[in-house]
Amino acid sequence: MRAVVNVYLKEGVLDPQGKAIAHALDSLGFGELVKGVRVGKQMVLELDSNDEASAKVEVEKMCETLLANTVIEDYTIEF
Amino acid sequence: MRVAVLRFPGTNCELDTHHAFTQLGADVEIVWHNEQKLPEAIDLVVLAGGFSYGDYLRSGAIARFSPIMKAVVEYANEGNCVLGICNGFQILTEIGLLPGALKRNNNLHFISKFQTIKVIHNDNKFLSQCSTQEILNVPIAHADGNYYINPEQLDEIESNGQVLLRYCDSDGEPLAINGSLNAIAGVCNKNKNVFGLMPHPERAMEAILGSMDGKKMLEGFMN
Numbered sequence: 001m002r003a004v005v006n007v008y009l010k011e012g013v014l015d016p017q018g019k020a021i022a023h024a025l026d027s028l029g030f031g032e033l034v035k036g037v038r039v040g041k042q043m044v045l046e047l048d049s050n051d052e053a054s055a056k057v058e059v060e061k062m063c064e065t066l067l068a069n070t071v072i073e074d075y076t077i078e079f
Numbered sequence: 080m081r082v083a084v085l086r087f088p089g090t091n092c093e094l095d096t097h098h099a100f101t102q103l104g105a106d107v108e109i110v111w112h113n114e115q116k117l118p119e120a121i122d123l124v125v126l127a128g129g130f131s132y133g134d135y136l137r138s139g140a141i142a143r144f145s146p147i148m149k150a151v152v153e154y155a156n157e158g159n160c161v162l163g164i165c166n167g168f169q170i171l172t173e174i175g176l177l178p179g180a181l182k183r184n185n186n187l188h189f190i191s192k193f194q195t196i197k198v199i200h201n202d203n204k205f206l207s208q209c210s211t212q213e214i215l216n217v218p219i220a221h222a223d224g225n226y227y228i229n230p231e232q233l234d235e236i237e238s239n240g241q242v243l244l245r246y247c248d249s250d251g252e253p254l255a256i257n258g259s260l261n262a263i264a265g266v267c268n269k270n271k272n273v274f275g276l277m278p279h280p281e282r283a284m285e286a287i288l289g290s291m292d293g294k295k296m297l298e299g300f301m302n
Contacts (some may be wrong), residue, residue, distance in 0.1 A: 016182075041136075069180050071180040071228070072227050
């Protein structure tokens, strides 16, 4: 089983990398279409489990303790 | 005075820090991150600057799980002094001994230069030899020094007097050097025994190297 964890800066926390990319897209002529960019990290976890519910509980623990810094970041988990 | 300086894989300021405290007359020991215990009868633990674990994931995120950190948390919770410089500051926020977090600088650059900083509070061991409002000149060298904390907690640390240092211009006006909220360069915990700052006082110990202001800061721990 595979879990995909995405970690992003929280809404309201300035994302300087996202801003720089949005600026670059604007200078390439995509400015009218692109309203904003946020940069995140994706971690793909290969899990030895067939039970999504119990795996999700464990992956949430991983996010809270290590994969995200919840002072500044939010995370999503997808299977 | 006995000082323990922690060394994680990727720490690179531990020898400068060792030199700085030795120069101040302390007996300094470098402690490897895999140790379970701190040396006996120490008066201060310093988490030196560098790039522990290559800054992988986030600066300080992996180092905080090193075996020695359990002992550091206990040591701090007993009211003893802990100082985190640069990457050490990042580790102390990651582990929750200090409030807030340090994100990528707003301009995305690694900023390496002498920088003026202002002393906000000196009612603590670290800055006891400095005056409030005093402007110090100390090197900074970081990519992730952009201090963030949520608005409620920002008010709280400001009103508790936990903001100890701010980046400033030569007149002492706050300066947005890296995007830090309220130009914060250094903070402490509520009990004022755990300190963290992005600037490097250990690199400002001798006039021939540009500044002795760091010596003034670190001397606070010697009394």
